[in-house]
Amino acid sequence: MQRLKTVPRRFFNAVRRSFRQFLALPLATVLCFVGLNALVYLGDRSWSGGQAPTGFRWLGNLLGDSAALGSLLTTVASSIITVTSITFSLLLIAVQQGAAALTAQVTDQFMARRTNQFYFGYFVGLSVFVLMTLVTNTSFHRPVFGTTLALLLTTSALCLIIVMIYNTIDQMRPAQIIQFIHGRVLEARAQDLRLLDATRRTSRPGWPVVAAMRAPESGYVVGIDLSRITKAVARQAKGAVEIEFDFAVGAYRAVQDPLFRVRCPPGVTLDADARALIVDTTMAALDFDEGRDLTHDAAYGLHQLATIAWTSVSTSKSNPSPGLSVIQALRDIIAQWSPGETEAREDATSCVVYRDAAPTVATDALEAVIVVASESIQPQTLAEAVTTIAILLRHVSQPTAERLADVAHRALSSLGEHVLTRQLEEALADLAEALCERGFSAISAAVSDATTALAVSLGRLNSRSTRVPGTTS
Known part of the structure; x- marks a missing residue:
């Protein structure tokens, strides 16, 4: 019975989410075109009965009678619909290829961009505008102004296709995708803070x-x-x-x-x-x-970043570049959120107890990147993650520092999978120093010992499973 009661509410939530994520701006743009057509229709009434508005007779002579207008509008309508369908199909293929290269998160960020929403609304609204103008073309109503505006808007749409194609290709770059999600995570944090307050x-x-x-x-x-x-x-x-x-x-x-x-x-x-x-x-x-919304759920954005890093860094793709971008984004997010962990953001009189989870999810995402770097043996990715921990340890609040120190300690379990490159050795030395400065002496010593043990393998021929010899009793 409870399930039946919540069905309408869940449907309402799904509709609200779809409008918030994508549909609102495109539909609003289409409605603007419909309203514009209504206004232009009123302006075109001045041409009824063969009369021409003062100063615009030349425009009527240029576009011709109702038959000529009908032929022109038919051509414009068919052309804009054909071009729109072909262009959107190509763009969706590009998005699909981007999603295959990274994850399905590419589709989410593509739909969430306001510019993409406007493009879809503009082309659909223009098609509706041209069709409505064509319908109003009769023997007693000459849509001269409507046809002129349709031609101008169509010309703008054809030019806009170039911009739209460039933007779509640019948005499919991993760095752009990660940067967009990074920005949305920081924006969504405001929702968490209101709830925490x-x-x-x-x-x-x-x-x-x-x-x-x-x-x-x-x-x-x-x-x-x-x-x-x-x-x-x-x-x-x-x-x-x-x-x-x-x-x-x-x-x-x-x-x-x-x-x-x-x-x-x-x-x-x-x-x-x-x-x-x-x-x-x-x-x-x-x-x-049924789904999460990146706009109001910071943890969902962190999940998307971790998924992109895991997919690209692992042997599934073996592409370190997106993983490095994710690590840098996480470093910025953790640095911005850390001061808030020591602030007394709460209402002591509230009757609701709610615990903050987002900062922990952020450090967990960084830990996941370290783990997957061992699976694909990417020392440059591990070095960037280790450097990130060292940088953050020197300025973050104590709760964040404790989690990062724990991440560093746990990461030592996977260190034996790697080759001790110069970049990785420098990063581990910096991490040990940062841990010692912050008061985590035991973990700092463990990092130094692990680095020394891994250095024993340098210059020797070892397989992945025997790179760090085990202790003998």
């Missing part, structure tokens, strides 16, 4: 759980209506209830996965009806959807 990070000590709720349906939780939850708690048990969520926005929940817990102070008994109302309201405040 209105909630708390830790639950009240000693408050027992009075209800533990699980997901009634599967899907991504793409939004939380905090005001709805806050009002329900204030009406039923103000100050005596807190809602602790077990997920971050963007997380996937299968049926019966934990969602949230309801807590009350010791000795406080929550009325059954009040508890049911709070639980139902909190459930209704969660938005489930």
Whole structure:
């Protein structure tokens, strides 16, 4: 029954997501062309009955009578539709090739770009404009102004094709794709911060759980209506209830996965009806959807960056260039987010407990790149990742530094797969120094020892599995 209740809501969320991700601007552009056609139609009424507006008789003589206008508009309409279909087909093939080279994330970023949305809307809207102008061409209505405008817009569209082709090819470059996702991740973080400002990070000590709720349906939780939850708690048990969520926005929940817990102070008994109302309201405040939205989900962008790096760096593609760009993007993201981890961004009076996940996802993405670099034996990729950790360790906040130090420690497990190139050796030495400066002496010593052990293999003929000899007892 619960599943049936959420079907209309999920459909609404899917429609809203499609408009937010792509459809809004193209449809708005088409509607602008329809409105423009209506305005031009009113202007063309001055030609009715064979009359010509003052100063425009030459334009009517140039374009001819209704028959000539009809023939011209028919040619323009068929041409613009043919050119549009061929051009879009070629562009989609280019996008498909880009997606095959990297991942399906290419399609997401292509659709999310405002310029691409405008191109689609412009060509479709122009086709509609020309067809509507053709329909209004009758024996008593000569669309002279409409035909003139159709010719001008068509000329602009043909010139725009050159720009559109260049932009599409440029957008398929890995560096451009990664840079776009990097920008969207930083923008989406603003949504996380608003949610963090209105909630708390830790639950009240000693408050027992009075209800533990699980997901009634599967899907991504793409939004939380905090005001709805806050009002329900204030009406039923103000100050005596807190809602602790077990997920971050963007997380996937299968049926019966934990969602949230309801807590009350010791000795406080929550009325059954009040508890049911709070639980139902909190459930209704969660938005489930079949897909994630990069615009409002920073963790999704980080997932896309990690996927691109993993696909390109691994032996599936063996292309280090996108991986290096991803590492550089992650370095910038971690550097910008790190100061916020020590800021007290919370509302101490809030009844909602919500934990921040995005900074951890960012360092996890960097760790994933290090792991896959060992599979493809790319020392330049590992060196860039190690250098990134060393640079960040020297200025990030303590929580970020602790995670990065842990990543460095875990990365030593894969170091034996590599050849100790000069670039990698310098990066490891810099990392050991940065770890020591930050107070992680034990990990710094482990990095130095691992580098020394790997250096033993230099000048010797070893296979991948025997590059670093094991200890003998």
